[in-house]
Amino acid sequence: MAGVSVAAEWQLLYNRYYRKPELYQMQWKQVDLTRNKVACAPFGGPIAAIRDDAKIVQLFAESALRKLRIFTSSGRLISETVWKNPGGRLIGMSWSDDQILVCITQDGTVYSYDIHAELINTYSLGKECFESSVVECVFWGNGVVCINEAFGIFAVPDFKNHRAVKLADCNLEDLPHCIAVIEPQYTMSGNVEVLLGVGDHVLLVEEDGVQQLGVGIGPLQKMVVSRTGKLLASFTHDGRLLVISTDFSNIIFEYTSLLVILCATVYDEPIILIPECDGVRILSNTSMEFLHRVPDSTVSIFQIGSTLPAALLYDALDHFDRRSAKADENLRLIRSSLPEAVEACIDAAGYEFDISQQRTLLRAASYGQAFCSQFQREHIQEMCKTLRVLNAVRHHEIGIPLSIQQYKLLTPSVLINRLINAHNYLLALRISEYLGINQEVVIMHWACTKITESLGIPDASLLEILLHKLKICKGISYAAVAAHADKNGRRKLAAMLVEHEPHSSKQIPLLLSIGEEDTALVKATESGDTDLVYLVLFHIWQKRPSLEFFGTIQARPLARDLFINYAQCYKHEFLKDFFLSTGQLQDVAFLLWKESWELAKNPMASKGSPLHGPRVKLIEKAQHLFSETKEHTFESKAAEEHAKLLRIQHDLEVTTKQAIFVDSSISDTIRTCIVLGNHRAAMKVKTEFKVSEKRWYWLKVFALATIRDWDALEKFSKEKRPPIGYRPFVEACVDADEKGEALKYIPKLADPREKAEAYARIGMAKEAADAASQAKDGELLGRLKLTFAQNAAASSIFDTLRDRLSFQGVS
Template identity: 85%
Template sequence: MAGVAVAAEWQLLYNRYYRKPELYQMQWKNVDLTRNKIACAPFGGPIAVIRDDAKIVQLYAESALRKLRIFTSSGRLISETVWKNPGGRLIGMSWTDDLTLICITQDGTVYSYNIHAELISTFSLGKECFDNSVVECVFWGNGVVCINEAFEIFAVPDFKVPKTVKLADCNLEELPHCIAVIEPQYTKSGDVEVLLGVGDHVLLVEEDLVQPLAEGMGPFQKMVVSRKGEFVASFTHDGRLLVMSTDFSDVIIEYACESALPPEQLAWCGLDSVLLYWDDMLLMVGPYGDPVRYIYDEPIILIPECDGVRILSNTNMEFLHRVPDSTVSIFQIGSTLPAALLYDALEHFDRRSAKADENLRLIRSSLPEAVEACIDAAGYEFDISQQRTLLRAASYGQTFSSLFQRDSIQEMCKTLRVLNAVRHVEIGSPLSIQQYKLLTPSVLINRLINAHKHLLALRISEYLGMNQEVVLMHWTCTKISASAAIPDASLLDILLDKLKLCKGISYAAVAAHADKSGRRKLAAMLVEHEPRSSKQIPLLLSIGEEDTALMKATESGDTDLMYLVLFHIWRKRAPLEFFSTIQARPLARDLFVTYARSYKHEFLKDFFLSTGQLQEVAFLLWKESWELARNPMASKGSPLHGPRIKLIEKAHNLFTETKEHMFESKAAEEHAKLLRIQHELEVTTKQAIFVDSSISDTIRTCIVLGNHRAANKVKTEFKVSEKRWYWLKVFALATIRDWDALEKFSKEKRPPIGYRPFVEACVDAGEKDQALKYIPKLADPRERAEAYAKIGMAKEAADAASQAKDGELLGRLKLTFAQNAAAASIFDTLRDRLSFQGVS
């Protein structure tokens, strides 16, 4: 059978098979895991190595100079740096989810390194950890829990936000036997929960809570929480392995080990089994059945993954995991399942045996299921030839099945090509298909570009149809930082050659990095290639290219961008320099003027003065005078020489200097003169009723108040015509019902406006008797007729109308007296008489 050789390497744990294929022969030399502190990142990530300063140094074997070295999972050196040990002994070291290496020293200093062994940042856990040294720390994804010599517990929930949280006081008198952590994302409270093995029980510690659990079940020597925080595996003082729920209420596994000596390492292998490691033996315990033993003659480190455990030794890297069901169905010894028969059929077909057809006939109804199993099994294989054979078996079976989704093989081929590329010893990232799906392709791309594997990242992005911009941007920024010796023009050509591969890439972002790297000339050259003004212009401003930015903003026609540039230049340049800059560009100038009219009058006045636009300054001053009028607080001070009058006088003086604005000059002069007179009137009358009224209203108000001298003064000052004067005085006297004064005024001389205004003023005031004084003086009989009609005197109206010999007027007057039949008949009689006379 096909599966004999493959299945021979499997181990059976109760009813489940496990296998432990070798991923790599380690490429490093002279790395002894026992003499070093090791931090291995999950998802096939890098390995950080630093000599353990608690161990004796063998000077003949290695240098006394301590180095932090970072390797790929295949043991290839990525980077190294001298460890200067500034904060005392190194207590703990671990990788975060985004592959930042965190190192915590005795004095509570936290050092962050990138994959290239470059120090990114440092921060302190706080005074308590500095005064009382850190003795132990337990890491999870992006956080850590530490305990110090004073038995105080601290947590950093997220290294991206370097904030230390002190957990509740446990009143410990000695260090706990063991510490485990339930990550915040798996707790009800959303905060980290710490499990401490203390005495014969466990303490659950939170920020403001301490709760005893599992009383009488301990002491616990080792504890480890499962990946999703559901279970906790613990090793007791009497040599038992207990697997319980995290509240310690249910015991799922209890296994008595042969030794009461606690294991060096305790780890979960997926969710199906637990691994215990002593000096030379790795024990795998499942829920049922006998455990599986692996013997090692060299030290190992267990690296838990979502679907198994990677096992690192001095010489190789292995991956212990459960054999997938699809693989078992094909390769289990004696299997007659459809997938196994299909795999065998391919072997017979390759040997040109008729047995291939016989196998296919047996499984014809189950062919889609068999093809699916072969594809699935191929995804779990690390051996490329085995992948190829399984996919060939799937393709062979697919030929005889019309029901199968034909793109499944293509998708699996794509996935395996990516996985095989990153698993290559040069890259050293041994992802399983489950890890790859959980990690996601985009995160894998980010890991590759951070490791400066840009070409592979670009090819994978292109192959998977992903956006290549992320890769190209990172490569470009890296290239700029690493190419200090290359001239700007040469480097620009190199960058443009690659950037053109991706349409829509942000040249502005690349230029920003160039500027940040101190290459301003290169930045200016790059930003010229940015087609989007919204990205180009802010960058031009940041690199000091204000004039170019103003030109580009003007060309774009975007007023928001124009204002952005204007405000930037306004803030940076001296006023006169700013004025000359915008004066040459009409659009920029107009936008500035529009804004400044509303918010920056003083600055706008300076601009107009500097550009010789005196009339514009005058208009602004005049506008300010009106704004002062609306502000009740601004008119304090001398009523004669108030701020408004001064502003208008300044406006008058400026208008006078421009020949084209003689009208405005005269108007401003008269406005100031009128305001001064009105102020004087308000002072003398003690009534605030004059300011900002018209000349006519000022005269009328003076007459109403009886101040004829003031009215005459205004008339004289502003050369008010006689006709206008008579109209104003007639109606003003009628307003105060001074009929004697009105009659006297009418007799001073023949009124230039005639007597009709006198009649109208009396009629409007409802004084018929007064009106009768002036109606007879009306020279035009039509006016007399209409005047008599207004006061209801029909006969007199009819007589005047007949004198005018106007039939149309008689008709109109008849309508006025429509409700008075006798009066109406008079108008009819007169019309008839006129008509008769006209006929004769």
């Protein structure tokens, strides 16, 4: 009997059944669809209504003040706003794919509203639509096509970029009978195509051309393109319904249609049809219905006289509930087909809007599953989970009458986002938790909305409310909520919120943006992240006067050291100011000295007078600063001598016209002077810098040997007994491979060992042996023998002498 009552509500069209269950009795009052422009969003979305200003207002019947009102699909008012009609008559309105209400007025102005009737954006279709009023518009998912009084056709292919495109001129003399749009995603060119019913044919209009199609097929009164963009449904002037491919290559004549079903029940009130992916919703003043094809699984169970396994399983449950033995008989009949019957009951339950019917079908599936070991229990569990979500959003207080097919196409995450946008936070949170979806998006949106709407609540009280909910999600971004608070002018609340942000990388930039630089610096140094410290330093550096900035970083060692490291490389002048402000004069001096050396790398630094040039000035400044502190006497003296040396070296380069002195050492300067023959200059350097006699002798000996001035060298050796002895003279001559000159000084060597080695270096074996024997050093004789290893005669001399020394030692 249940099957009979269910199937009695179906209507047969050819070999398919259709049904039209009522989804809601509309909750609104005194809404007359004939007197309003109405836009209904798909996927059970909201309904927008505004009084049609083309209709005459009855005296005292309603307020002359027009309002844009937004309802749920169950007729519950969500929001409303006064329509100020700034752009002339409202020509059309529609919901975009992301549930933004788009309204187009006569002057070509486009207004965008969210679900709460808040104006989001306003822009114009262009000058031509402003000058020649818009008279008609056709919407699709995220775009619109408009025609103006001058018969110009304009398209906005995507509401997100607001760019209006003019299509090709059709040379129309009258408005078309009907208009349809093929969306860009379904065209070969990737651009929107517009179909115009004109005369007995159709014009296909694109941006760059017009094409005539279907000559003789019209006049057409209505056209609608299918969701796939491949088929066109059209209604002719003589009442025929045609289904045509959009390229008009194939025409199917249909003499009846779904309209037959609609007309089978007489409507005594206006209706609006809302296309869905699996049917059509029918909106009237009093109700919302859903016309759709009866699923095959439902037909298999409830069709009158059905003996299919699913129907017998459903009946078996009824018999079981009535404790009838017929239940067992039915199960035996379908035992081999039991999995198929269980699956059909589960599937049919998913298509039902009636909760009691869902429950009965799922009980039948569960009853059959108990006798079917092969069936997977998860199928029933998954369907139960899906239906719980669907039943929750279908409730008249929420008013989203999704079918199971719409739900799958929309996806749970999009549904949750739509609940969030409608401020149904509790349900969104529960569904997220139930489906295992991250709840952060729900909590974040709730928190931001709470801040916006709670202007009268004190910061401390609001913080407590927010923290109570925010702690639900681990890892939630407190910084993002704080940023929203700051954007809404609640800087104190933002500062309190950001204190709870555990991630420094999110916390610190926000602290800077709300003016909490000192707190940001503390947090950054505590994190130990040098990048974050630098971020704060640069921010404060730009905002505060130098002395205030110096005071800020001085008390924080890490920040101070990082600033110094950076400034040493890129900001010397600023770093000098910092050191001066903190009394670190020696550090300023070291910087000046370093700058003087950096300046020396510049090829232009050697030109001009260093006495008055930047290098000497820098060194003199450094010397002055060093002299201010007792601990840096050495550095002060060194800087003084460095400046003095640079002056002397510059004078030498001017005199000799050779750039070979500057930046060389004192010793090199003396040596170079002697090599150039300028002994007076060399002596001046010696005197100025108190060069010792030993050092002076070493430098002069080797300098004279370098220029091979042997007479001067010999004369120099005779001026007085050299304080360094004669060994350097010998080495200088030997190094210059002048054995004869070396012989002038070897006899003067006091140490016989040095004398022996000197003779050996110039190849005089006998003399070397005699000197070694005078030293009575057997080990020396052995080493010298190795020097003359290739000379047998010389080797024997050393052996003889060593033997003699050994004998003398024994006796």
